[in-house]
Amino acid sequence: xxxxxxxxxxxxxxxxxxxxxxxxxxxxxxxxxxxxxxxxxxxxxxxxxxxxxxxxxxxxxxxxxxxxxxxxxxxxxxxxxxxxxxxxxxxxxxxxxxxxxxxxxxxxxxxxxxxxxxxxxxxxxxxxxxxxxxxxxxxxxxxxxxxxxxxxxxxxxxxxxxxxxxxxxxxxxxxxxxxxxxxxxxxxxxxxxxxxxxxxxxxxxxxxxxxxxxxxxxxxxxxxxxxxxxxxxxxxxxxxxxxxxxxxxxxxxxxxxxxxxxxxxxxxxxxxxxxxxxxxxxxxxxxxxxxxxxxxxxxxxxxxxxxxxxxxxxxxxxxxxxxxxxxxxxxxxxxxxxxxxxxxxxxxxxxxxxxxxxxxxxxxxxxxxxxxxxxxxxxxxxxxxxxxxxxxxxxxxxxxxxxxxxxxxxxxxxxxxxxxxxxxxxxxxxxxxxxxxxxxxxxxxxxxxxxxxxxxxxxxxxxxxxxxxxxxxxxxxxxxxxxxxxxxxxxxxxxxxxxxxxxxxxxxxxxxxxxxxxxxxxxxxxxxxxxxxxxxxxxxxxxxxxxxxxxxxxxxxxxxxxxxxxxxxxxxxxxxxxxxxxxxxxxxxxxxxxxxxxxxxxxxxxxxxxxxxxxxxxxxxxxxxxxxxxxxxxxxxxxxxxxxxxxxxxxxxxxxxxxxxxxxxxxxxxxxxxxxxxxxxxxxxxxxxxxxxxxxxxxxxxxxxxxxxxxxxxxxxxxxxxxxxxxxxxxxxxxxxxxxxxxxxxxxxxxxxxxxxxxxxxxx
Numbered sequence: 001x002x003x004x005x006x007x008x009x010x011x012x013x014x015x016x017x018x019x020x021x022x023x024x025x026x027x028x029x030x031x032x033x034x035x036x037x038x039x040x041x042x043x044x045x046x047x048x049x050x051x052x053x054x055x056x057x058x059x060x061x062x063x064x065x066x067x068x069x070x071x072x073x074x075x076x077x078x079x080x081x082x083x084x085x086x087x088x089x090x091x092x093x094x095x096x097x098x099x100x101x102x103x104x105x106x107x108x109x110x111x112x113x114x115x116x117x118x119x120x121x122x123x124x125x126x127x128x129x130x131x132x133x134x135x136x137x138x139x140x141x142x143x144x145x146x147x148x149x150x151x152x153x154x155x156x157x158x159x160x161x162x163x164x165x166x167x168x169x170x171x172x173x174x175x176x177x178x179x180x181x182x183x184x185x186x187x188x189x190x191x192x193x194x195x196x197x198x199x200x201x202x203x204x205x206x207x208x209x210x211x212x213x214x215x216x217x218x219x220x221x222x223x224x225x226x227x228x229x230x231x232x233x234x235x236x237x238x239x240x241x242x243x244x245x246x247x248x249x250x251x252x253x254x255x256x257x258x259x260x261x262x263x264x265x266x267x268x269x270x271x272x273x274x275x276x277x278x279x280x281x282x283x284x285x286x287x288x289x290x291x292x293x294x295x296x297x298x299x300x301x302x303x304x305x306x307x308x309x310x311x312x313x314x315x316x317x318x319x320x321x322x323x324x325x326x327x328x329x330x331x332x333x334x335x336x337x338x339x340x341x342x343x344x345x346x347x348x349x350x351x352x353x354x355x356x357x358x359x360x361x362x363x364x365x366x367x368x369x370x371x372x373x374x375x376x377x378x379x380x381x382x383x384x385x386x387x388x389x390x391x392x393x394x395x396x397x398x399x400x401x402x403x404x405x406x407x408x409x410x411x412x413x414x415x416x417x418x419x420x421x422x423x424x425x426x427x428x429x430x431x432x433x434x435x436x437x438x439x440x441x442x443x444x445x446x447x448x449x450x451x452x453x454x455x456x457x458x459x460x461x462x463x464x465x466x467x468x469x470x471x472x473x474x475x476x477x478x479x480x481x482x483x484x485x486x487x488x489x490x491x492x493x494x495x496x497x498x499x500x501x502x503x504x505x506x507x508x509x510x511x512x513x514x515x516x517x518x519x520x521x522x523x524x525x526x527x528x529x530x531x532x533x534x535x536x537x538x539x540x541x542x543x544x545x546x547x548x549x550x551x552x553x554x555x556x557x558x559x560x561x562x563x564x565x566x567x568x569x570x571x572x573x574x575x576x577x578x579x580x581x582x583x584x585x586x587x588x589x590x591x592x593x594x595x596x597x598x599x600x601x602x603x604x605x606x607x608x609x610x611x612x613x614x615x616x617x618x619x620x621x622x623x624x625x626x627x628x629x630x631x632x633x634x635x636x637x638x639x640x641x642x643x644x645x646x647x648x649x650x651x652x653x654x655x656x657x658x659x660x661x662x663x664x665x666x667x668x669x670x671x672x673x674x675x676x677x678x679x680x681x682x683x684x685x686x687x688x689x690x691x692x693x694x695x696x697x698x699x700x701x702x703x704x705x706x707x708x709x710x711x712x713x714x715x716x717x718x719x720x721x722x723x724x725x726x727x728x729x730x731x732x733x734x735x736x737x738x739x740x741x742x743x744x745x746x747x748x749x750x751x752x753x754x755x756x757x758x759x760x761x762x763x764x
Contacts, residue, residue: 046676047709052134053749054660061660064123068652071116072645074109079638082194085625092197092622094343099622102197110191114184117645121180122149124648126663127655128173133664133702133713134753140699140716143691144168146665148177155185167697176644183641190634190641197622199347204618209354211330214608216598217359217476218522218588220245246532252583253533256286256294260579264571273568278304281566284320284579288328288493288586295494296322296582299360299479304555304572308564311416314367314465315564316555318574321360321495322582323482325590327352328493331484335610339619341488349487350619355504357513357596358480358495359585363472363574365554366413367465367564370433373455375409376469379432390540393431397444401429404446417471428453431539433467436460437548438538443527450518452526454535454577456551464557468573472581474522474588476596477515478507506596509614513596522588529584550576661753664702664713673702677712704754709746 054061092102129145132138144167150157151165158165158181168174215222224241227248231240263282267274274281284296300319307315331338331352341348374380378398379388386398402408407421408429414420419427426449428442439456451473458466480497481504496502507513530536537544553573555564566572571579594611626632652660664670682698683691691698699716 048711048746050662051746051749052662052711052753054662056657056659058660064120064660065652067116068120068123068645068649071113071120072642072649074113075117075638075641075645078110078113078191078195079642081624082190082635082638085623087202087621087623088197089621090339093339093345093348099197099345102622106191106196107188110188110195113191113641114187117180117187117641118152118184120645120648120652121152121177121184123660123663124651125149125152125173125177126665127651127660130661130664130702131655131753133700134661134750136754138701140701142167142697142699144696145171145173146670148174149665151177151181152184155181163692163696176647179640180644183637183644186634186637187641190637193631193634194626194638195624197624198627199344199620200623200625200627201349201620202618202623204616206614206616208612209330209336209352209615209617210333210610210612211326211594212333212591212608213326213593213611214591214605216521216603217592218474218519218525218584219592219603220521220524220528222591222604223525223587242528246528248587249529249532249583252286252288252587253529253580256284256583257576257580259285259287260571268569276305276566276568278302278318278566281571281575284322284575284582286579286582288583292328292491292493294323294582294586295492296320296579297480297495297497299477299497300362305563305565311366314365314468314555314557315416316365316468316572316574317362318364318572318578319360319362320575320578320582321358321477321480321497322585322589323480323484323493323495324354324356324358324592324594325586325588326592326594327354327356327482327484329590330354330594330613331486338617339621341486344620344622346488348620349485350617351483351485352618353481353483353496353504353616354594355481355506355509355614356594357476357478357506358482358497359474359589360477360480361472361474361578361581361585362518363470363577363581364417365468365470365572365574365577366416367554368413368467368469370466372412373430373433373467373469375411376427376455377430377433388431390431393539394444394536397429397431413469417469425449425451428455430455433457434538435541437551438541438543439535439547439550440538441530441536443523443530443536445523447520450520450523452523452530454530456547456554456573457538458554458556459551462554462556465554468554470573470577472526472577473518474526474585475516475518476589478510478513478596479505479515481505504614504616510596517596522584525584525588526581529581533580673711673713676710677714680715680718682715682718704747704750706747706750709744711750 056062088096088102090096092099097105125148129141129148133141144164147157147161147164148168150161165174165178169178224245227241227244229240229244229247231244233240236243260282263285264274267282278298278301281298283298286294286296288294297320298318299321302317304314304316307317330336331350332340338350338352339348341350378384378401384398385400388398404426406426407419408427411419411427414423414427417427418425426445428445430440430442432440434440434455434457436457436459439454441452441454443452445451445453451471454470454472456468456470458468477497480495481502483492483494483496485492496505499505502508507515533546534542534544535547535550538547550573553571553576555567555572557564591608594613600609626634662669664673683695700713701716702711702713704711
């Protein structure tokens with residue numbers, strides 16, 4: 001038999017006098033008499049001090065209604081912004097709201113929407129459950145229903161107390177609550193992904209831009225006078241401008257040429273080689289302003305093998321187009337209102353494609369023998385009156401060279417180069433034959449001569465051809481558009497040519513453009529360029545490094561295939577000359593017309609005028625919307641936030657009508673109600689470890705002892721059982737007596753709520 005501890009007199013006295021405790025037995029157990037007398041805990045009858053319905057203008061009612069309106073309106077605003085993805089243009093960034101401030105405000109509003117949303121959803125849930133518990137004939141509420149407010153405020157409880165989700169999650173109200181929980185967890189994240197301003201590439205917009213025009217294409221007078229040098233005109237009145245411009249030619253040409261040669265070297269050293277097809281060979285490259293990469297295009301592509309076979313000699317004909325130099329200044333012109341990269345916190349970028357003519361250079365190199373060249377070599381002419389002087393040749397050529405209108409001697413390549421009266425071009429005259437690895441230039445042809453010429457001697461290992469005669473001339477072509485892409489890290493400037501899908505190709509926006517109109521003025525620019533690069537040093541057997549490299553690029557005759565073909569591992573001489581001359585095209589087109597013609601009386605305009613051109617612009621700017629496609633999943637959160645907010649607001653307006661009932665799901669209210677309610681066998685065994693299993697789905701209702709104005713909670717299953725603690729004397733009264741008895745405001749409020757017949761009451 002187990003031993004029973006003997007109680008002290010003090011413990012017995014305390015147990016006997018403590019209120020609310022059963023009378024103890026000598027063994028420390030409730031005595032049979034006490035158990036019979038107090039078989040349950042007796043609740044205290046307490047009339048409610050405050051009405052169950054709050055006034056319309058009470059602090060709680062007004063605040064909840066305001067928060068519901070706020071959450072609905074602003075969640076709708078955020079949803080619209082997320083869907084429309086507006087671009088904020090100059091409103092955010094330099095000259096507008098600071099990006100950090102814009103993001104902070106967006107996050108702040110998103111957080112207030114989230115907090116308002118959570119508050120309103122919890123209040124909505126409390127109103128629905130409290131009214132369901134109060135309404136006669138409703139199905140009542142369960143403990144799992146009452147826990148749904150915790151899902152919204154503490155989403156982790158869905159995992160910890162998963163049984164509650166099991167019993168209430170699939171109900172209509174449960175699904176709304178789960179939706180609200182998901183929104184409460186992810187709303188600020190969704191707002192950050194879809195609403196918060198961020199740098200995004202915008203759509204391509206067709207527009208009309210303006211550019212500055214100050215001089216005609218390849219105007220040497222304008223280029224000379226606008227060359228930057230610390231040397232003043234007073235210091236060198238004759239050669240100041242020429243020297244400055246030739247230094248600019250040297251810097252750009254050699255830099256671009258070296259970049260292109262390096263690209264070739266990289267391809268060859270990697271064993272990749274290139275191609276015998278002109279279109280697939282490395283494109284012309286270069287740079288301008290140190291941070292802008294320039295890329296040209298091969299156009300009017302001719303098959304060298306076919307041409308050489310047709311004419312029985314090497315014919316290396318290459319045409320290269322470069323972007324229009326005037327677009328660089330137009331892109332940065334404030335009148336066009338294109339936001340530059342530094343104006344978007346240093347992270348901006350944009351892409352501009354302009355429908356303007358592109359400057360192009362044609363280089364035609366033809367293989368010739370010594371005899372075929374003799375009509376063009378002064379020292380080979382019979383009966384010359386003056387001895388050949390290499391030092392005086394370029395400055396004061398012999399006066400016995402026939403002047404225009406003489407068309408000079410005929411050659412076997414007149415039809416290739418367009419020499420003679422038939423074509424309107426005089427052939428060049430060279431003082432002597434160059435030695436191997438050397439070249440001589442002729443840039444002195446008078447107007448209407450539109451080309452400069454170079455005569456080079458092949459290296460000793462190339463016997464066919466022994467010499468090459470090259471012409472260089474420029475035009476403005478309509479088969480391209482100019483594209484400029486700028487970012488804080490640098491810029492790209494290139495020509496976009498002969499693309500059937502390019503609607504901005506100049507010849508498509510200006511139908512009247514004619515191809516093959518060569519620019520005579522460019523010859524003057526090219527003359528200074530050739531002199532600066534020492535391409536004519538062979539007149540004095542100068543053995544210049546540039547000449548030597550060029551002559552090594554002469555395509556030789558392939559004795560195996562018996563054809564002339566482009567070398568996969570070496571550029572051709574025409575390609576090399578075109579790349580070196582590319583800088584003159586950009587220089588000549590800067591401040592030149594944005595159309596293919598000149599329609600002003602003066603060739604230099606002071607002040608400059610403006611011309612319009614069609615273009616497309618795609619710019620990075622601050623905009624709302626997802627940065628990645630997968631972020632579109634967050635639209636579900638924004639939609640749910642607005643829809644559920646609207647449901648809550650409509651419920652509060654139509655059902656509650658500003659008069660909220662006491663929320664019995666709030667812990668203080670629920671605790672007070674439970675403490676003043678009778679015990680129930682439906683929760684037997686739950687006093688220590690809490691309810692579990694089927695106890696969580698047990699339905700409860702809130703009733704009222706109208707005589708005492710006392711509210712209590714009772715299990716739905718025990719609704720029909722008599723209440724031994726609240727026997728009502730009015731049960732024995734006649735109904736007529738009850739109707740005569742005045743009804744208190746508290747009872748009237750209870751009856752109105754419990755007997756509601758609104759549209760929403762059908763959901764209870």
